[in-house]
Amino acid sequence: MLISLDRTSAQSLQEQLFHQIRQQILDGRLKPDAAVPSSRHLAQQLKISRNSVTFAYERLINEGYLITRPMVGTYVAAVLPEQAMSTGDAGAAGPARPRAPQKLAPAAFTGRQHAILNTGRIPIDFWPQRTDPRAFPLKAWRRLILHALATAGHNLTEYGDPCGLMSLRAAIADHVSAMRDIHVRPEQVIVVAGAQLALNLAMRVLARESDGIVIENPCSQGAAYLFESLNLRLHPIDGDGHGLKTAELAGIDAQIAYVMPSHQYPMGGTLSLERRTELLRWAERTGAYIIEDDYDCEFHYGGMLLPALKASSPENVIYLGTFSKTLGAGLRTGYAIFPDHLAPAAAAAKALLDNGQVWLEQAALAEFLHTGGFVRHLRRVRLRYQQRRDALVSALRQAFGRVELRGAEGGTHVAWQIPPGLPKAHQLAGIARARNVGLYTVQAGGGHEYGGSTYDDGWLLMGYASLTEEQIEAGIARLRQAL
Amino acid sequence: MLISLDRTSAQSLQEQLFHQIRQQILDGRLKPDAAVPSSRHLAQQLKISRNSVTFAYERLINEGYLITRPMVGTYVAAVLPEQAMSTGDAGAAGPARPRAPQKLAPAAFTGRQHAILNTGRIPIDFWPQRTDPRAFPLKAWRRLILHALATAGHNLTEYGDPCGLMSLRAAIADHVSAMRDIHVRPEQVIVVAGAQLALNLAMRVLARESDGIVIENPCSQGAAYLFESLNLRLHPIDGDGHGLKTAELAGIDAQIAYVMPSHQYPMGGTLSLERRTELLRWAERTGAYIIEDDYDCEFHYGGMLLPALKASSPENVIYLGTFSKTLGAGLRTGYAIFPDHLAPAAAAAKALLDNGQVWLEQAALAEFLHTGGFVRHLRRVRLRYQQRRDALVSALRQAFGRVELRGAEGGTHVAWQIPPGLPKAHQLAGIARARNVGLYTVQAGGGHEYGGSTYDDGWLLMGYASLTEEQIEAGIARLRQAL
Numbered sequence: 001m002l003i004s005l006d007r008t009s010a011q012s013l014q015e016q017l018f019h020q021i022r023q024q025i026l027d028g029r030l031k032p033d034a035a036v037p038s039s040r041h042l043a044q045q046l047k048i049s050r051n052s053v054t055f056a057y058e059r060l061i062n063e064g065y066l067i068t069r070p071m072v073g074t075y076v077a078a079v080l081p082e083q084a085m086s087t088g089d090a091g092a093a094g095p096a097r098p099r100a101p102q103k104l105a106p107a108a109f110t111g112r113q114h115a116i117l118n119t120g121r122i123p124i125d126f127w128p129q130r131t132d133p134r135a136f137p138l139k140a141w142r143r144l145i146l147h148a149l150a151t152a153g154h155n156l157t158e159y160g161d162p163c164g165l166m167s168l169r170a171a172i173a174d175h176v177s178a179m180r181d182i183h184v185r186p187e188q189v190i191v192v193a194g195a196q197l198a199l200n201l202a203m204r205v206l207a208r209e210s211d212g213i214v215i216e217n218p219c220s221q222g223a224a225y226l227f228e229s230l231n232l233r234l235h236p237i238d239g240d241g242h243g244l245k246t247a248e249l250a251g252i253d254a255q256i257a258y259v260m261p262s263h264q265y266p267m268g269g270t271l272s273l274e275r276r277t278e279l280l281r282w283a284e285r286t287g288a289y290i291i292e293d294d295y296d297c298e299f300h301y302g303g304m305l306l307p308a309l310k311a312s313s314p315e316n317v318i319y320l321g322t323f324s325k326t327l328g329a330g331l332r333t334g335y336a337i338f339p340d341h342l343a344p345a346a347a348a349a350k351a352l353l354d355n356g357q358v359w360l361e362q363a364a365l366a367e368f369l370h371t372g373g374f375v376r377h378l379r380r381v382r383l384r385y386q387q388r389r390d391a392l393v394s395a396l397r398q399a400f401g402r403v404e405l406r407g408a409e410g411g412t413h414v415a416w417q418i419p420p421g422l423p424k425a426h427q428l429a430g431i432a433r434a435r436n437v438g439l440y441t442v443q444a445g446g447g448h449e450y451g452g453s454t455y456d457d458g459w460l461l462m463g464y465a466s467l468t469e470e471q472i473e474a475g476i477a478r479l480r481q482a483l
Numbered sequence: 484m485l486i487s488l489d490r491t492s493a494q495s496l497q498e499q500l501f502h503q504i505r506q507q508i509l510d511g512r513l514k515p516d517a518a519v520p521s522s523r524h525l526a527q528q529l530k531i532s533r534n535s536v537t538f539a540y541e542r543l544i545n546e547g548y549l550i551t552r553p554m555v556g557t558y559v560a561a562v563l564p565e566q567a568m569s570t571g572d573a574g575a576a577g578p579a580r581p582r583a584p585q586k587l588a589p590a591a592f593t594g595r596q597h598a599i600l601n602t603g604r605i606p607i608d609f610w611p612q613r614t615d616p617r618a619f620p621l622k623a624w625r626r627l628i629l630h631a632l633a634t635a636g637h638n639l640t641e642y643g644d645p646c647g648l649m650s651l652r653a654a655i656a657d658h659v660s661a662m663r664d665i666h667v668r669p670e671q672v673i674v675v676a677g678a679q680l681a682l683n684l685a686m687r688v689l690a691r692e693s694d695g696i697v698i699e700n701p702c703s704q705g706a707a708y709l710f711e712s713l714n715l716r717l718h719p720i721d722g723d724g725h726g727l728k729t730a731e732l733a734g735i736d737a738q739i740a741y742v743m744p745s746h747q748y749p750m751g752g753t754l755s756l757e758r759r760t761e762l763l764r765w766a767e768r769t770g771a772y773i774i775e776d777d778y779d780c781e782f783h784y785g786g787m788l789l790p791a792l793k794a795s796s797p798e799n800v801i802y803l804g805t806f807s808k809t810l811g812a813g814l815r816t817g818y819a820i821f822p823d824h825l826a827p828a829a830a831a832a833k834a835l836l837d838n839g840q841v842w843l844e845q846a847a848l849a850e851f852l853h854t855g856g857f858v859r860h861l862r863r864v865r866l867r868y869q870q871r872r873d874a875l876v877s878a879l880r881q882a883f884g885r886v887e888l889r890g891a892e893g894g895t896h897v898a899w900q901i902p903p904g905l906p907k908a909h910q911l912a913g914i915a916r917a918r919n920v921g922l923y924t925v926q927a928g929g930g931h932e933y934g935g936s937t938y939d940d941g942w943l944l945m946g947y948a949s950l951t952e953e954q955i956e957a958g959i960a961r962l963r964q965a966l
Contacts (some may be wrong), residue, residue, distance in 0.1 A: 013806075031810075059827055062824045062826070062829060063559050063824065063828075064824075103769070103770030104770050104798065104799055104824075105689075105691075105738070105770060105772075106828075107688050107689065107825050107828030107829075107832075108687075108688065108690055108691045109687055109689075109828045109829075109832045110688055111831055111832065112831065113830070113831040113834055117643070117644055117645075118641075118642075129753065130640070130641065131638065131640050131644060132640070133636065133637040133640045133641070135640075136635075136639050136640050138632065138635070138639075141632070141639075141687065141797055142629070144630050145628060145632065145843075146625070146629075149621065149624070149625050149628065152619075152621070152813075153616065154616040155615065155813050156621075156624075156810075156811040156813040156814065157613075157614050157615070157616045157618075157619050157810075157811035157812060157813055158601075158613065158616070158811075158812055158813060159600055159601075159612060159812045159813075160600070160602055160812075160813065162600075174502055176905055188682050192837075193676060193837045193838070193839075193840070193841075195836060196834075196835070196836070196837050196838045197836065197837040197838075200835075200836055200837070201921055204591075204592055204712075205590050205591065205592045206588075206590065206591055206592075207591055208591045221903050222834075222835070222838070225835055226835045229687075229832075230833055255588065286586070287586030287587050287588060289587070289588075290509075315587065316587055317892070324642075327640075328639040328640035328641075328701065329640060329641055329642045329643075329838075330635075330638050330639040330640055330641060330642075330643065330841070330842035330843070331639065331841060331842075331843075332837075332839060332840060332841045332842075333841075336790065340545060341545045341546065341547075341587075341589075342590050343545075344542055344545065344546060345546075345589075345590030345592045345593075346590075346592075347596070348592065348594055348596040349590075349592045349594065349712075351679075351705075352594050352597070352679070352683075352705070352709045353679070353683055353714055354675075354676045354677060354679050354683070354815075355676070355677050355679045355680075355682040355705070355812075355815065356676075356815060357676070357841075358676075358813070358814060358815045358840075358841045358844055359813035359814075359815075359816060360628075360813070360843070360844070361841055361843070367649070374728045394812075399896060433915060434953065
């Protein structure tokens with residue numbers, strides 16, 4: 001077995017092992033009934049713990065790719081789950097084989113797992129999906145939570161509106177009006193458990209079977225893998241420093257486009273004003289809907305924040321926002337804003353998806369927004385993150401001279417194009433990791449590139465929001481020394 | 484227009500109006516281009532507020548069923564959204580008509596809205612989905628929340644495992660082991676925002692296009708309308724005092740069965756031991772999966788709580804539980820327990836559905852379970868609800884003599900078969916409502932009956948958990964007097 005493990009990946013070793021062995025089985029490189037090495041043997045060969053191998057094997061067994069013969073060994077299954085699914089009867093595909101005692105179908109779900117969780121604690125970690133825990137307004141939040149609990153009444157025990165607490169929806173409508181010039185009724189705002197659920201909701205409202213969807217390439221894994229798992233036809237379009245190359249939209253048969261115009265994840269690009277207009281024209285011409293994910297627009301450090309697509313085109317844009325970056329991902333609170341004519345369908349779809357968000361956090365957040373505490377908090381945090389961005393940019397310049405960065409105008413991470421002559425992204429991440437510095441490739445950082453590895457080889461993602469200026473400088477200095 | 488409004492329904496008057504007019508348009512009773520009465524006229528005729536009519540009309544206009552011609556009036560649209568959807572080009576279906584300025588498709592989503600929200604405040608309200616706000620352990624919860632906040636560290640700002648906090652998953656595994664003899668690894672437990680999301684997750688893991696699904700008839704609207712909206716083939720099977728009539732399973736082509744064996748919603752039936760065995764045998768024979776929704780099993784008042792299906796058949800049962808009844812629906816916390824072999828697919832599907840639950844409530848709940856506080860709370864609340872159940876049963880007996888009840892052995896509501904000679908359920912609910920007593924038909928209480936109205940006409944749902952014994956007695960006495 002040819003296995004190549006990436007210790008810098010956000011994916012655990014077990015998971016990498018599982019996926020690579022599974023892939024080799026599906027490719028036919030590992031044949032049906034072939035013996036696989038013992039877990040002890042494979043662990044020694046790969047220099048990893050035996051537990052990691054055992055865990056991966058157990059999952060392969062559970063999912064039907066391997067079978068164990070007690071006292072004999074472990075083998076590739078004669079009938080793979082995929083075959084059992086597609087032929088219905090294994091007999092049709094080959095000689096009769098013993099059946100499993102139960103005729104249970106394997107899972108219908110076939111999506112991939114995306115990288116969102118980072119449990120490793122690297123001393124200087126540029127993990128791009130992390131904000132600063134010390135920036136959380138804990139004192140104010142504690143007060144808001146206690147106030148909400150003291151006045152909870154029946155709210156802790158009663159079902160609420162699946163679309164969210166009306167006071168919070170109104171506060172969000174005010175926020176996007178002031179911040180993004182988006183003017184909507186509170187009824188158009190639906191409170192959700194983060195952008196991932198918002199995308200599920202939007203797909204349930206909009207997507208028909210085998211619809212085409214335009215995405216930016218690379219795209220965030222959470223979005224891309226969801227669209228894959230729903231069997232949509234993906235149309236990845238490359239971006240550059242000015243965002244999605246809208247010229248390539250012509251002739252694409254798509255009913256939906258998913259974009260992050262302010263600060264694209266993972267590559268950090270900002271969609272230019274010209275391309276915004278072209279994208280909107282394309283949508284108008286074809287009748288497509290646009291999902292505008294504005295996940296970190298609250299952090300913009302000078303220059304002009306370009307107008308939201310939703311502000312120009314209220315009828316065919318679904319606008320997504322989140323408090324994960326501004327307050328904390330642990331609050332699991334975001335929102336989706338639907339065009340007026342889709343709001344009733346969105347409300348019904350949301351109710352069938354889930355019966356709403358936890359009341360306590362909604363009440364606290366509504367109060368935080370209404371009383372202006374949120375805006376004051378934002379001002380403080382924005383300044384802090386801007387200083388860290390400055391520190392990162394100048395540390396990189398000092399160490400590497402001219403540096404090519406995307407996304408430095410806003411948000412909490414940048415994408416850095418590796419200068420000529422330096423190793424590829426994976427290797428560079430490995431070198432950094434050995435010096436206790438966490439750097440992330442596009443794939444390891446929760447992005448996914450279709451049709452190549454230009455970005456995955458040539459760029460690194462660097463989040464700076466959770467690191468002090470000293471840590472940032474030390475991290476880059478260590479990297480420079482190691483090269 | 485023939486409109487019949489039900490003021491006792493959990494559905495608002497606007498919504499009823501919207502649905503009935505929409506139905507008449509779809510049925511062809513209201514023809515394309517026909518004028519509809521002015522909102523003032525219709526409001527007078529129906530004796531409801533003009534706002535209600537305006538709201539319903541606006542929604543019909545927004546969704547494309549009605550069009551307004553300024554200064555002239557409101558008309559049935561020439562091309563209905565359903566036609567625009569199915570033919571692609573309205574021209575094919577009839578003479579050319581003016582197009583909307585944008586070629587936007589109407590929502591793909593076509594599900595119905597279920598009744599879960601009850602914002603009316605009827606003085607004595609037997610709303611079946613309500614528990615007692617005064618039973619919420621507010622002091623203990625406040626302490627747990629403060630403790631969690633004080634020790635939060637990075638948990639407020641970091642993404643957590645989409646499947647839930649491991650300490651909570653372990654605590655839930657312990658709970659179902661002690662309570663229901665279900666023995667699973669914490670990794671099989673997925674924390675979800677209530678049973679509705681759990682059903683979405685289970686469908687994403689299990690359901691293939693046009694799969695058949697067995698449901699109990701009547702069924703909870705949340706489940707039934709979700710399955711409808713996913714285009715599954717529904718097979719509603721009637722129940723009786725012993726639950727789902729399993730004899731009718733023979734010959735049904737279904738890959739999934741959704742059941743509530745302990746205390747069915749809405750009808751309260753308990754699946755007998757014999758029928759449990761038959762259901763499991765059917766599933767084993769056909770390879771079907773069973774979703775066992777055990778939403779209120781923690782409340783059982785004597786007699787034996789029959790073993791969970793999941794305990795007998797760990798491989799093909801997905802088990803759902805919730806803290807909505809035991810603690811509070813405002814916490815939005817439930818769980819789904821998957822068979823070992825489906826756990827990896829469930830974890831990946833959950834991550835693509837949403838990135839997990841709010842951290843604070845998870846941490847507080849894990850602590851509440853681990854320290855035994857939850858079990859002590861349950862003991863207190865169970866006693867209180869049992870006394871209220873006793874009060875309701877004896878008040879009904881005193882007022883009506885022999886009463887036919889289902890579901891009195893457990894949970895927080897019963898179904899009452901209206902004695903011969905009394906009005907139908909809708910009328911009875913109306914009579915009660917005029918005396919400030921809230922009683923609910925199957926449909927108004929969040930259930931849905933397929934293929935008839937035996938239950939909807941002949942039974943009423945009565946929740947007792949949020950009412951004092953005095954309120955219960957007064958409510959039944961008022962009803963008796965009114966008849």
